[in-house]
Amino acid sequence: MITLDLALPDTRYPIHIGQQLLDKADLLLPHIRHRKVALISNTSVAPLYLAPLRQTLERAGVEVIPVILPDGEDFKTWETLNLIFDALLQHRCERNTTLIALGGGVIGDMVGFAAACYQRGAPFIQIPTTLLAQVDSSVGGKTAINHPLGKNMIGAFYQPRAVIADMDLLDTLPARELSAGLAEVIKYGLLGNAEFIGWLEQHIAALRNKDKTALAHAVQTSCAMKADIVSQDEKEQGVRALLNLGHTFGHAIEAGLGFGTWLHGEAVGAGMLLAAEASRLIGNLTESDVQRVRHLLELAGLPTISPDLGVETWLELMSHDKKVSGGEIRFVLLQSLGQAYVAPLPQQILHELFTGRFIEKA
Template sequence: MITLDLTLPDTRYPIHIGHGLLDQVELILPHLPIPQVAIITNEVVAPLYLQRLTQQLEQHGVRTIPVVLPDGEEHKNWQTLNLIFDALLAANAERKTTLIALGGGVIGDMTGFAAACYQRGAPFIQIPTTLLAQVDSSVGGKTAINHPLGKNMIGAFYQPRLVLADMDLLATLPERELSAGIAEIIKYGLLGDIDFLGWLEANMDQLRARDPAALQYAVRRSCEMKAEIVGQDEKEQGVRALLNLGHTFGHAIEAGLGYGQWLHGEAVGAGMVLAAAASQALGWLTEEDVARVQALIAAAGLPVRSPDFGAAEWLRHMGHDKKVESGVIRFVLLKKLGQAVIQPGLPPPLLESLFHSQHIDPTLALQ
């Protein structure tokens, strides 16, 4: 087991990465203020892992409240969030009842937001069951739900007490979800570690084959980078925004197609290709650099071409991005491979050209 610490001015918590961690309940018990937890999961994960976690906790005298939500990004909304509150109130859950997120990014985000709100702040723990959640969304305390006009626009910064990344849980992950997680791993190499980017190019086949050593290294390196960035900028006032590489375009894809049509990592993959193309248009990347980005994303099993919404629709969805300041869309682009920067605004002709480029697929129309 590898343990990383995420250190912030007013809190610090461990990120455990390893095998068989779901069965090591002793890692969880010290983080429970009282012996009561609510385990929030979904209809897909519950049959796999809910009983196993529940039994171990109850064997140590911990009372459990199971909360099973519908699965999918399209359910990351107020209505589903309220199901968590309904269950907590019905069970007389207290302010010190710990909420445990047992699932992927949707479950983690909603559980964290529910914890931030319930009785004005209850403790919570992340047990991510997808690769994307292990390398990104479970770490750093961003919690949110979606709105039809924009992804993750309603939420709170609220840190967990513990992140437990059990690599064994990835064995049941569908191939499409595995690729979606690799998108976020590629992001870390592109934004800040060119050596890691090279490692990913050399080891993509091993990652997709779920080689244990390759997966654990990729998760560890991703979490190291995210912990370092979040430690510098918890509330995304500066450097943390770099973690949104590919996300301005990606979130527009998710909103434009309708949440759940593409997985988050799929949209981010195509979004990183567009970010690389925009960086080339500014003279920062070469054509060979963009081809390298596209080849790596394709090798991960991710889409490299985005839906054809038309420029007006693209701009409408990107206008709801969280990085917009004073009406200006701020893009995360690449000065060079391994070095991301925040670019406030792009010239309209450049954007127009981008939305009519080879990176847009006219067969993927707005639904």
């Protein structure tokens, strides 16, 4: 097991990365008060991993209140969030009762937001069960639910007390979701670590075969980069926006097709290729850089052609992005492979991009 330490201005927390971590009560107990927790999962993950975790906790004398939510992005709503509040209040959970999020990004985001709001702030622990959640959504304290008019529009910056990333939980992860997680892993290479891009090109097959040593290295590298960025900019006033590489385009794809049609990681993957192509069109990247990004995404099993939403719809959907400032959409672009920055894009570049070669032909 490797433990990263994420130090923020007001708090710090450990990110434990390894195997067989659900057995280790000592990773959880320091963050639990009054021997009682709410263990929140979904209908897909709970049958696989809730019982062993519950057993670990109960053996350590901790009362476990299980809360099982419906699974999927469609349920990342206030109504589902309220199921958590209902259970917490019915079981008289207190302001210092710890919530444990056992699931993917949707569970992590919702439980984190529930913890942020419950009695104005309860402690919580993230146990991400997807690669995407392990490398991305479980680290950094972004919590949220969706609104009919926009994804992740209602939320909070709220940090967990600990993150436990257990590679064994990826055994049951479907291949498509593993690929979606690899999109976020690739993102860390593209935005800030050229060397890691090379490592990924060499190990992408091992990662897709769930080689645990390779997975642990990918998770550790990604989390360490995210921890470094978040510790510089917890509230996304500056450098943290770089973590949104591919996301402005990706969110438009998700919203344009209807959330859940593409997985978030798939949309981010295709979105990163659009960001690379835009970076080429404005003269930052070479054609060979763009092809290298495209090839790596293909090796990871990710789509590289975005749907044809139409230029107007692309712009409309992106105008809801949280990075919009003064009405201007701001994009995460690549200066080179391994170096990102935030800037607006000229209209004609956007037009070229959304009618160009990485858009599906009718």
